[in-house]
Amino acid sequence: MQQQLLKVMNFTVSADGVAAGENQSLENPFGDERARNLLAWAGATASWPNRTAPGGTRGIDDYFTRDYSNNIGAEIMGRNKFGPQRGPWQDHDWLGWWGDEPPFHTPVFVMTHHPRPSFSLSDTTFHFVGGDPATVLAQAREAAQGKDVRLGGGVSTIRRFLDAGLVDTLHVAVAPKKLGTGLKLWESPDELLDRYHLEVVPSPSGITHHLFWRK
Amino acid sequence: MQQQLLKVMNFTVSADGVAAGENQSLENPFGDERARNLLAWAGATASWPNRTAPGGTRGIDDYFTRDYSNNIGAEIMGRNKFGPQRGPWQDHDWLGWWGDEPPFHTPVFVMTHHPRPSFSLSDTTFHFVGGDPATVLAQAREAAQGKDVRLGGGVSTIRRFLDAGLVDTLHVAVAPKKLGTGLKLWESPDELLDRYHLEVVPSPSGITHHLFWRK
Numbered sequence: 131m132q133q134q135l136l137k138v139m140n141f142t143v144s145a146d147g148v149a150a151g152e153n154q155s156l157e158n159p160f161g162d163e164r165a166r167n168l169l170a171w172a173g174a175t176a177s178w179p180n181r182t183a184p185g186g187t188r189g190i191d192d193y194f195t196r197d198y199s200n201n202i203g204a205e206i207m208g209r210n211k212f213g214p215q216r217g218p219w220q221d222h223d224w225l226g227w228w229g230d231e232p233p234f235h236t237p238v239f240v241m242t243h244h245p246r247p248s249f250s251l252s253d254t255t256f257h258f259v260g261g262d263p264a265t266v267l268a269q270a271r272e273a274a275q276g277k278d279v280r281l282g283g284g285v286s287t288i289r290r291f292l293d294a295g296l297v298d299t300l301h302v303a304v305a306p307k308k309l310g311t312g313l314k315l316w317e318s319p320d321e322l323l324d325r326y327h328l329e330v331v332p333s334p335s336g337i338t339h340h341l342f343w344r345k
Numbered sequence: 346m347q348q349q350l351l352k353v354m355n356f357t358v359s360a361d362g363v364a365a366g367e368n369q370s371l372e373n374p375f376g377d378e379r380a381r382n383l384l385a386w387a388g389a390t391a392s393w394p395n396r397t398a399p400g401g402t403r404g405i406d407d408y409f410t411r412d413y414s415n416n417i418g419a420e421i422m423g424r425n426k427f428g429p430q431r432g433p434w435q436d437h438d439w440l441g442w443w444g445d446e447p448p449f450h451t452p453v454f455v456m457t458h459h460p461r462p463s464f465s466l467s468d469t470t471f472h473f474v475g476g477d478p479a480t481v482l483a484q485a486r487e488a489a490q491g492k493d494v495r496l497g498g499g500v501s502t503i504r505r506f507l508d509a510g511l512v513d514t515l516h517v518a519v520a521p522k523k524l525g526t527g528l529k530l531w532e533s534p535d536e537l538l539d540r541y542h543l544e545v546v547p548s549p550s551g552i553t554h555h556l557f558w559r560k
Contacts, residue, residue, distance in 0.1 A: 176558075188514050188558035189544035193408045200415050299403050329404035329549055343391075343403035 134271050135278040137202075138288055138300040140194055141315070142168050142337075145304060148312035149285045168305040171337040179233035190333050194301060198233075203274025205234050206266055208287035209242040212256070218244045225251060237273040239266055241287060263294045285313045292322075300326070300342040349486050350493040352417075353503055353515040355409055356530070357383050357552075360519060363527035364500045383520040386552040394448035405548050409516060413448075418489025420449050421481055423502035424457040427471070433459045440466060452488040454481055456502060478509045500528045507537075515541070515557040 142150040150168035172178050176186030177196035186192070209215075213224050226232060232254040239257050246258040257273075259266050270279045281291055291297050300322075302315065319328060319340050326342035333339060357365040365383035387393055391401030392411035401407070424430075428439050441447060447469040454472050461473040472488075474481055485494045496506055506512050515537075517530065534543060534555050541557035548554060 187542070189542070189556045190405075190546045190554070193412060196415065197408060197411065200411065327402070327404070331405045331546065331548075333546075334544055339405070341404045 133298075134203075134274060134276065135298040136206075136267060136281055136291065136296055137278055138281045138283070138297060138302065139198055139202075140172060140301060140303060141283055141288065142172070142303040142305060143315050144168060144307055144309040144312075146308045146310065147314040147316045147318070148309040149283065149315060150305070168307065171303060171305070171333070171335045174335065187335075189335075190331070190339070191335050191337065194303070194339065198280075199235060201277050202236060202280045203277025204236050204270040205238045205280045205282045206270050206287070206291075207238060207240055207282035208284050209240055210286070211282055211284050212240045212242075219246050222246060222249075225249065226256065228254075237270070238282075239270050239273075241266055263291045263296055267291075267296055285315050288315065295325075298344055300340070302340040302342070304338045304340055306336045306338075348513075349418075349489060349491065350513040351421075351482060351496055351506065351511055352493055353496050353498070353512060353517065354413055354417075355387060355516060355518060356498055356503065357387070357518040357520060358530050359383060359522055359524040359527075361523045361525065362529040362531045362533070363524040364498065364530060365520070383522065386518060386520070386548070386550045389550065402550075404550075405546070405554070406550050406552065409518070409554065413495075414450060416492050417451060417495045418492025419451050419485040420453045420495045420497045421485050421502070421506075422453060422455055422497035423499050424455055425501070426497055426499050427455045427457075434461050437461060437464075440464065441471065443469075452485070453497075454485050454488075456481055478506045478511055482506075482511055500530050503530065510540075513559055515555070517555040517557075519553045519555055521551045521553075 144150070171191050172195050174187055175192040175195045176188050177192050178186065179195070179198060212226055215224060228251075231252045234254040237255050237257060239259050241260070242258050243260050244258070248255055248257045250256075259269060267279065281288060281297060288297070302319070316322070322328065322342055326344060329341045331339040331341065359365070386406050387410050389402055390407040390410045391403050392407050393401065394410070394413060427441055430439060443466070446467045449469045452470050452472060454474050456475070457473050458475050459473070463470055463472045465471075474484060482494065496503060496512060503512070517534070531537070537543065537557055540560060542560060544556045546554040546556065
């Protein structure tokens with residue numbers, strides 16, 4: 131059996147490292163206006179999972195959206211990616227941002243200190259798990275049945291797994307726009323160069339794809 | 346059901362358009378020395394299908410080798426890709442260049458005027474089919490069961506399908522070296538610009554990836 135990688139995929143930040151989706155709320159599930167535009171590069175591609183209209187580009191950006199589910203058997207996400215609630219669950223009505231057909235199609239492990247029963251929507255099952263990153267990753271790997279595991283974000287979750295030395299590859303899409311304030315993935319991508327190879331690939335869309343893999 | 350694309354993938358040519366694998370022979374299955382080096386970019390990646398050693402790069406070139414089997418349900422190839430024989434089959438001993446585990450893992454349709462029974466190696470089945478490109482593509486689409494079809498080459502086969510207007514996307518990897526003589530895919534990629542969008546993506550490996558999709 132091949133090694134099961136832990137992969138950050140299609141994670142988009144501003145030119146100054148602020149994550150797209152910042153200031154997510156019920157009214158603005160992709161974050162406030164200024165951050166939402168950062169994700170336009172993915173929405174323009176033919177393979178964007180939420181695409182309903184035909185068409186879309188099939189250039190370099192499409193290789194990244196197309197690769198999103200390639201050999202992925204599970205996702206790990208922080209609670210803030212799952213929903214806007216904080217603290218103990220008031221009820222179990224909230225089923226995520228993604229409607230009846232979430233784009234994951236695998237088990238999803240939502241990291242939270244607050245217990246909640248698992249549930250399924252179409253072919254996605256959400257589990258709510260406590261524990262440190264290594265423990266959660268072991269659960270996700272088991273569920274992935276030999277396939278790779280996607281680390282979905284947000285920023286705090288990615289940084290915890292980076293600090294624990296558990297991330298094998300990262301694809302970070304850097305948008306040309308600066309946001310100034312907000313939770314940052316990094317001050318500079320150079321922070322990872324002691325542990326990772328880096329290739330920087332500019333796209334005609336204006337996005338600069340940053341590809342990291344372990345040294 | 347989604348549209349079933351016909352895709353040229355990871356097809357490598359010299360800076361002057363000559364295909365890698367030129368002057369293929371029993372002794373030199375990847376072509377003569379000067380052309381063989383063109384394929385080094387793919388062999389260096391972690392996802393190269395014939396990789397046996399661990400390691401390999403996970404930068405932009407790896408997205409292309411990784412995508413090779415993604416949602417592909419069949420391949421079409423010219424007879425010259427299948428083997429060095431010309432004319433009627435003298436016997437049926439030749440089973441392709443690829444040993445007991447060919448990297449296709451799908452039905453493969455070999456275009457030839459000379460009939461031969463189908464055979465299987467591991468999870469690849471080779472069929473030998475006559476007929477024009479549209480007829481062969483219809484057979485391959487049926488076999489692909491809703492997935493896309495890869496057009497494997499060589500140059501003459503790709504040009505026939507291009508002339509028939511049947512190719513949906515092309516990924517052509519252009520190596521920095523000129524070869525001077527040999528069968529050419531094109532004099533210039535600009536020849537396709539009347540019918541295709543083009544993105545040109547340079548890789549740190551020295552390869553320039555050319556991505557075409559229909560207008």
